[in-house]
Amino acid sequence: VDVDAINSLVSFFENLSGNFSQSIPVSGWNHDSDPCVSNWTGIVCYDQTPSIKSITLKSLNLSGVFNPSTICNITSLATSIVVIGLDNNNLHGENFDAIANCKKLTHLNINRNQFSGKLPDSLSELNNLKRLEISDNRFTGDLPSLPRISGLIDFIAQNNLFSGSIPEFDFDNLETFNVSNNNFSGRIPPGGDRFTPTSYLGNPKLCGVPLPNKCKNENESATPPNAAQNSNSPGDSKKNGTTSTEILMYSGYALVGLALIIVVVFKVCKRGKQKEKSVKEDVIDNYQSKEEDASATPTFVSNELKSAVMSKSEVFVGNSVESAPVSSSLIVLTSPEVNGLKFEELLKAPAELLGRGKHGSVYKVNCEEQGTTLAVKRIKDWSLPSNDFKLRMKRLNHVKHPNLLPVVAFYCSRQEKLLVYEYQPNGSLFKLLHGMPMGQTFDWSSRLGVASTIAEALAFMHDELHADGIAHGNLKSSNILLNKNMEPCISEYGLMTMDNSDSTPLTNNIFQFNADQNEFGFKADIRALGVILLELLTGKMPMVQNNGMDLATWVVSVVKEEWTVEVFDRALIREGASEERMVNLLQVAIKCVDRSPDSRPSINQVASMINNIKEEDERSIDVSGSPYDIRN
Numbered sequence: 001v002d003v004d005a006i007n008s009l010v011s012f013f014e015n016l017s018g019n020f021s022q023s024i025p026v027s028g029w030n031h032d033s034d035p036c037v038s039n040w041t042g043i044v045c046y047d048q049t050p051s052i053k054s055i056t057l058k059s060l061n062l063s064g065v066f067n068p069s070t071i072c073n074i075t076s077l078a079t080s081i082v083v084i085g086l087d088n089n090n091l092h093g094e095n096f097d098a099i100a101n102c103k104k105l106t107h108l109n110i111n112r113n114q115f116s117g118k119l120p121d122s123l124s125e126l127n128n129l130k131r132l133e134i135s136d137n138r139f140t141g142d143l144p145s146l147p148r149i150s151g152l153i154d155f156i157a158q159n160n161l162f163s164g165s166i167p168e169f170d171f172d173n174l175e176t177f178n179v180s181n182n183n184f185s186g187r188i189p190p191g192g193d194r195f196t197p198t199s200y201l202g203n204p205k206l207c208g209v210p211l212p213n214k215c216k217n218e219n220e221s222a223t224p225p226n227a228a229q230n231s232n233s234p235g236d237s238k239k240n241g242t243t244s245t246e247i248l249m250y251s252g253y254a255l256v257g258l259a260l261i262i263v264v265v266f267k268v269c270k271r272g273k274q275k276e277k278s279v280k281e282d283v284i285d286n287y288q289s290k291e292e293d294a295s296a297t298p299t300f301v302s303n304e305l306k307s308a309v310m311s312k313s314e315v316f317v318g319n320s321v322e323s324a325p326v327s328s329s330l331i332v333l334t335s336p337e338v339n340g341l342k343f344e345e346l347l348k349a350p351a352e353l354l355g356r357g358k359h360g361s362v363y364k365v366n367c368e369e370q371g372t373t374l375a376v377k378r379i380k381d382w383s384l385p386s387n388d389f390k391l392r393m394k395r396l397n398h399v400k401h402p403n404l405l406p407v408v409a410f411y412c413s414r415q416e417k418l419l420v421y422e423y424q425p426n427g428s429l430f431k432l433l434h435g436m437p438m439g440q441t442f443d444w445s446s447r448l449g450v451a452s453t454i455a456e457a458l459a460f461m462h463d464e465l466h467a468d469g470i471a472h473g474n475l476k477s478s479n480i481l482l483n484k485n486m487e488p489c490i491s492e493y494g495l496m497t498m499d500n501s502d503s504t505p506l507t508n509n510i511f512q513f514n515a516d517q518n519e520f521g522f523k524a525d526i527r528a529l530g531v532i533l534l535e536l537l538t539g540k541m542p543m544v545q546n547n548g549m550d551l552a553t554w555v556v557s558v559v560k561e562e563w564t565v566e567v568f569d570r571a572l573i574r575e576g577a578s579e580e581r582m583v584n585l586l587q588v589a590i591k592c593v594d595r596s597p598d599s600r601p602s603i604n605q606v607a608s609m610i611n612n613i614k615e616e617d618e619r620s621i622d623v624s625g626s627p628y629d630i631r632n
């Protein structure tokens with residue numbers, strides 16, 4: 001790297017760190033070393049030519065000034081840098097418009113800093129920009145004409161103070177778009193409804209689809225459904241000038257609403273009184289009415305079940321699967337956490353809905369007596385003979401693996417089927433991958449660790465249960481839960497009907513397998529694991545993508561076009577994960593999702609391929625490799 005470039009980089013860093021007034025834990029960034037030879041912190045260089053490819057200095061508590069002129073006015077840097085990442089510091093901006101000279105820039109990330117004022121118009125001259133992240137700052141004023149950047153894929157600008165209207169982006173080209181929590185006003189431009197309301201929420205004067213508040217007319221700004229009519233802020237003259245017809249109309253609505261509320265309250269009171277009466281007559285009714293009282297804590301089961309249980313109250317504790325009659329009893333399997341658990345306690349415990357899946361709902365239930373928190377799954381539409389169910393539970397109860405979440409108790413009657421698990425406090429892999437706040441990273445080695453752990457656990461289960469024909473049947477990232485040590489655990493093994501992603505007809509009864517279906521179940525698990533690997537690699541959700549394809553089909557089509565690197569999660573690219581090993585894992589995933597079940601590898605082959613990649617990753621001291629291959 002030439003001397004001019006080194007001097008400029010040093011002054012760039014001086015500015016960032018407030019002229020070295022802070023001590024920042026970085027190596028290099030001095031006049032005496034070469035950024036590419038001495039591996040300056042946050043610098044990635046090209047392989048062939050010793051020039052700077054990316055500068056990433058995030059979360060270093062830098063509280064000086066980001067002055068792009070120091071680097072973008074130096075030709076050798078301006079024509080080589082593609083990534084600038086400075087997120088999560090305390091930086092202000094200076095000479096920001098010089099950023100336009102860094103013409104090769106594809107990624108600019110300055111999320112979570114202290115930038116204020118207008119975004120410079122020159123930003124829209126960055127023709128190569130693909131991802132612009134400026135969220136959580138204090139930018140004000142109109143957005144520059146960013147739609148001029150034809151290749152922009154991600155625009156992340158939430159939590160600022162931008163105002164004016166949203167420019168007409170080419171929304172079809174955007175993958176991520178977020179302008180929530182700003183002061184934008186007016187109609188959301190055409191095509192903006194490709195994104196969900198969360199991309200726009202928190203802009204009270206914004207209107208139109210996908211937001212619930214409709215625009216009044218062509219040029220009108222927002223009319224939020226519950227907008228306070230007494231707003232007297234400047235610019236609200238239209239609202240203050242509400243016509244008498246409108247006042248009459250709103251009063252009419254209010255009167256009708258009031259009448260409805262009175263009728264409902266009257267009915268509720270009447271019902272409450274009737275209940276009160278029966279309370280005195282019947283113990284079970286007493287229990288029910290208490291539960292229905294508005295002040296009672298919500299629980300998770302129906303009142304019919306409660307009465308049935310309260311009247312029968314059979315509870316079997318310990319390893320009682322063999323001996324217990326199945327109907328109307330909670331069968332507590334071997335788990336020290338829930339020993340002594342009584343069904344009544346479970347039923348009465350406060351419950352909170354965690355989510356509804358295809359096969360039922362899951363509740364978080366706090367059992368104070370046991371000092372434990374459980375997750376109870378209520379299964380819907382499960383017409384399985386109780387004895388088959390009991391047999392399967394018995395078999396599954398004998399196969400234990402540290403990364404497999406066991407059922408700790410279950411209940412099975414004609415009315416209800418419940419599965420009880422220990423509550424896992426750290427959510428699911430799905431949430432970790434797709435529900436994390438922007439910028440929070442799930443790094444490559446952790447992803448590889450998760451992949452290998454799941455594959456190992458699945459291999460163990462397949463080995464143990466192959467002869468019984470019990471595959472997982474519903475493997476997906478929302479069924480991979482993270483325990484208190486953040487280790488992945490497979491949940492719901494062998495309990496559900498299969499997710500029929502292979503479009504092969506299946507029986508409804510998971511206990512009546514023939515040989516082909518047996519094999520099919522295991523092969524379906526391999527495909528499901530392949531999809532999880534693809535989620536880990538791409539960071540994308542498994543469902544249908546914007547282009548109408550599911551994740552596996554999309555990845556395979558991109559790879560066929562030889563655009564392999566395009567599929568990887570940008571967070572991994574930014575982090576500098578080894579492209580070679582990502583490609584290796586991608587190859588494993590593609591084998592797993594092969595359309596033909598017979599062409600898919602066995603779980604032992606998959607586990608061993610992933611382990612090899614992981615071991616290679618651990619061995620490598622990959623400090624000089626170029627992780628970036630961003631196509632221009």
Ligand SMILES: Nc1ncnc2c1ncn2[C@@H]1O[C@H](COP(=O)(O)OP(=O)(O)OP(=O)(O)O)[C@@H](O)[C@H]1O
Nearest residue numbers: 354355357358359360362375421422423424428478
């Ligand atoms: N033991 C548990 N601890 C913590 N959260 C759990 C537990 N079991 C399930 N959950 C969470 O509860 C939510 C609903 O789970 P559920 O299994 O019903 O959904 P799903 O996996 O999307 O669908 P399904 O399994 O029915 O096809 C999910 O977010 C899941 O991660």
